[in-house]
Amino acid sequence: MKTGNGMRLFINEVATRDGFQMESRFIPTDDKVALIDRLSALGYAKIEVTSFTSAKAIPALRDGEEVMHRIARRPGVIYTALVPNVRGAERALESRIDEFNIVMSVSETHNLANLRMTQEQSFAQLAGVVALAKQAGVPVNVSLSCVFGCPMEGEVPLAAVQGWIDRFAALEVQGITLCDTTGMAYPTQVQALCENVIAVHPQMDWTAHFHNTRGMGLANTVAAVEASIHRLDMSLGGIGGCPYAPGATGNVATEDVVHMLQCMGYDTGMDLGGLIAAAAELESLVQHELSSQVSRAGHRLTRHAPPADFNDIVARAKERGQKELHP
Amino acid sequence: MKTGNGMRLFINEVATRDGFQMESRFIPTDDKVALIDRLSALGYAKIEVTSFTSAKAIPALRDGEEVMHRIARRPGVIYTALVPNVRGAERALESRIDEFNIVMSVSETHNLANLRMTQEQSFAQLAGVVALAKQAGVPVNVSLSCVFGCPMEGEVPLAAVQGWIDRFAALEVQGITLCDTTGMAYPTQVQALCENVIAVHPQMDWTAHFHNTRGMGLANTVAAVEASIHRLDMSLGGIGGCPYAPGATGNVATEDVVHMLQCMGYDTGMDLGGLIAAAAELESLVQHELSSQVSRAGHRLTRHAPPADFNDIVARAKERGQKELHP
Numbered sequence: 001m002k003t004g005n006g007m008r009l010f011i012n013e014v015a016t017r018d019g020f021q022m023e024s025r026f027i028p029t030d031d032k033v034a035l036i037d038r039l040s041a042l043g044y045a046k047i048e049v050t051s052f053t054s055a056k057a058i059p060a061l062r063d064g065e066e067v068m069h070r071i072a073r074r075p076g077v078i079y080t081a082l083v084p085n086v087r088g089a090e091r092a093l094e095s096r097i098d099e100f101n102i103v104m105s106v107s108e109t110h111n112l113a114n115l116r117m118t119q120e121q122s123f124a125q126l127a128g129v130v131a132l133a134k135q136a137g138v139p140v141n142v143s144l145s146c147v148f149g150c151p152m153e154g155e156v157p158l159a160a161v162q163g164w165i166d167r168f169a170a171l172e173v174q175g176i177t178l179c180d181t182t183g184m185a186y187p188t189q190v191q192a193l194c195e196n197v198i199a200v201h202p203q204m205d206w207t208a209h210f211h212n213t214r215g216m217g218l219a220n221t222v223a224a225v226e227a228s229i230h231r232l233d234m235s236l237g238g239i240g241g242c243p244y245a246p247g248a249t250g251n252v253a254t255e256d257v258v259h260m261l262q263c264m265g266y267d268t269g270m271d272l273g274g275l276i277a278a279a280a281e282l283e284s285l286v287q288h289e290l291s292s293q294v295s296r297a298g299h300r301l302t303r304h305a306p307p308a309d310f311n312d313i314v315a316r317a318k319e320r321g322q323k324e325l326h327p
Numbered sequence: 328m329k330t331g332n333g334m335r336l337f338i339n340e341v342a343t344r345d346g347f348q349m350e351s352r353f354i355p356t357d358d359k360v361a362l363i364d365r366l367s368a369l370g371y372a373k374i375e376v377t378s379f380t381s382a383k384a385i386p387a388l389r390d391g392e393e394v395m396h397r398i399a400r401r402p403g404v405i406y407t408a409l410v411p412n413v414r415g416a417e418r419a420l421e422s423r424i425d426e427f428n429i430v431m432s433v434s435e436t437h438n439l440a441n442l443r444m445t446q447e448q449s450f451a452q453l454a455g456v457v458a459l460a461k462q463a464g465v466p467v468n469v470s471l472s473c474v475f476g477c478p479m480e481g482e483v484p485l486a487a488v489q490g491w492i493d494r495f496a497a498l499e500v501q502g503i504t505l506c507d508t509t510g511m512a513y514p515t516q517v518q519a520l521c522e523n524v525i526a527v528h529p530q531m532d533w534t535a536h537f538h539n540t541r542g543m544g545l546a547n548t549v550a551a552v553e554a555s556i557h558r559l560d561m562s563l564g565g566i567g568g569c570p571y572a573p574g575a576t577g578n579v580a581t582e583d584v585v586h587m588l589q590c591m592g593y594d595t596g597m598d599l600g601g602l603i604a605a606a607a608e609l610e611s612l613v614q615h616e617l618s619s620q621v622s623r624a625g626h627r628l629t630r631h632a633p634p635a636d637f638n639d640i641v642a643r644a645k646e647r648g649q650k651e652l653h654p
Contacts, residue, residue: 186590256542263513
């Protein structure tokens with residue numbers, strides 16, 4: 001396990017899309033804008049603002065245009081959004097999005113269950129989105145679901161993962177995100193898979209996206225970084241659940257991952273104190289307890305006061321010491 | 328990050344001591360005995376049954392003798408208990424304990440706050456316990472608290488950790504557990520510290536004990552194993568909280584750690600399905616939600632059924648495909 005040695009890592013926030021999408025309560029537009037503006041100052045490389053899906057499909061994000069219009073864009077931060085199809089791409093372009101994030105699954109069953117299309121249908125649709133993006137000069141990132149396993153199919157063969165990567169690489173997309181959609185990844189698998197795909201397409205901007213469904217999210221993050229993945233998706237407070245494991249946690253929490261990486265000597269560019277404060281704000285927005293840990297426990301070097309009777313304890317211990325010397 | 332390659336690791340359960348000690352509800356003696364008997368069949372190397380502290384200090388474990396007397400001892404499993412002093416050692420010997428687990432802190436402030444003695448007073452008292460154990464031919468393990476940091480003092484110098492290790496090694500104890508008492512450890516620190524102390528005392532039986540207070544418990548476990556620690560403490564369901572971070576999780580959860588290590592190719596000797604079932608039983612005993620993940624989400628390859636309308640989805644997708652071919 002290598003120390004970070006100041007290596008720069010790039011942090012992407014997904015709470016405002018991947019997280020809010022799963023919340024039962026509609027987060028008011030004003031609150032979304034205020035939160036994104038607050039997050040923009042904390043050092044993120046990228047913020048996934050919203051999704052240009054139909055309002056019927058994802059009512060939680062029906063205010064995508066308004067949010068994009070009202071946020072204060074901070075230079076250096078990439079404001080991205082999920083773009084499912086050409087109609088969504090047109091809306092995204094009208095909103096002057098910095099990047100299209102397109103999604104499909106490397107598992108046919110999961111793609112059908114989640115997107116209601118075959119993989120070939122998804123790919124054809126997304127190829128149209130990529131063409132439009134090229135015309136408009138907007139970079140494209142592909143988030144590939146179920147790269148480390150499918151909750152319905154089980155293991156996904158590496159060749160299938162590689163096949164879809166090759167096809168998107170041929171479309172000349174700028175980046176690919178390897179998504180552990182339901183928390184099936186484990187550290188040695190992560191390292192082997194990441195090393196494999198990076199070796200084939202070293203020019204690609206690679207991102208890893210982990211869920212903490214089985215507690216391995218931070219260990220998987222270490223594995224990905226050791227395999228030379230320098231971009232990481234995460235979600236403030238760990239919001240964004242997993243539909244296949246009721247009650248289980250979803251996305252890895254931004255404050256937990258950043259805290260660990262900073263301890264290990266990586267340069268995340270992030271303001272951890274600001275993240276912890278933003279998580280407290282987020283908790284009041286979503287109105288339920290967050291699954292993140294550092295938001296509750298604080299930085300590892302947070303000092304706690306000794307017990308209230310500490311001076312008495314010391315005095316009694318000393319007294320006993322005297323008795324032992326002069327019984 | 329190395330794959331396990333079948334390497335044998337040894338799992339110690341601490342829920343019945345470290346966990347129950349923190350529960351507000353007294354776990355009935357019958358239930359303790361039944362749980363330990365159930366756990367004995369699951370492949371553990373060691374089970375920390377109870378504590379021979381005064382009933383006044385830890386009422387939750389006031390039935391230590393009775394529990395030790397009533398459990399069915401499975402050959403090959405080491406039944407250990409916390410032994411704070413010579414009086415406790417005598418009780419432990421009467422209970423025919425397999426090992427004494429003695430505890431002190433490498434931080435003076437934490438030792439005073441937790442044990443109400445100076446470190447020198449603790450060491451003198453524990454040296455008496457070790458002498459008694461030697462006489463009786465019972466092995467001794469020392470659990471050193473705050474090895475990776477103290478919640479009141481902050482960083483603990485490596486020299487202080489090494490100093491206490493040297494003094495206990497000189498007493499010829501059999502094992503030392505490096506405890507991350509309040510979840511301050513981080514992976515690169517774990518690896519460096521473990522490698523350091525093992526190099527000085529390679530003959531010692533080393534154990535690591537992590538808390539998940541800041542989400543790093545499993546990543547730290549990987550780091551410790553990579554540093555050649557082959558014995559690990561953990562707590563079923565992750566029970567056993569952290570008094571310095573209200574609401575935060577405590578011990579790493581046995582089912583989560585074992586699941587990860589098995590995925591990575593280590594031989595833990597454990598029955599994971601049995602652990603998940605035992606965690607469900609434990610949840611009903613402690614009467615609150617467990618902080619463990621695998622107990623809720625199951626093994627990573629747990630298969631989930633596709634959505635109820637999956638056949639319709641497929642039919643509609645095919646139909647659309649036909650239309651696209653013959654519009």
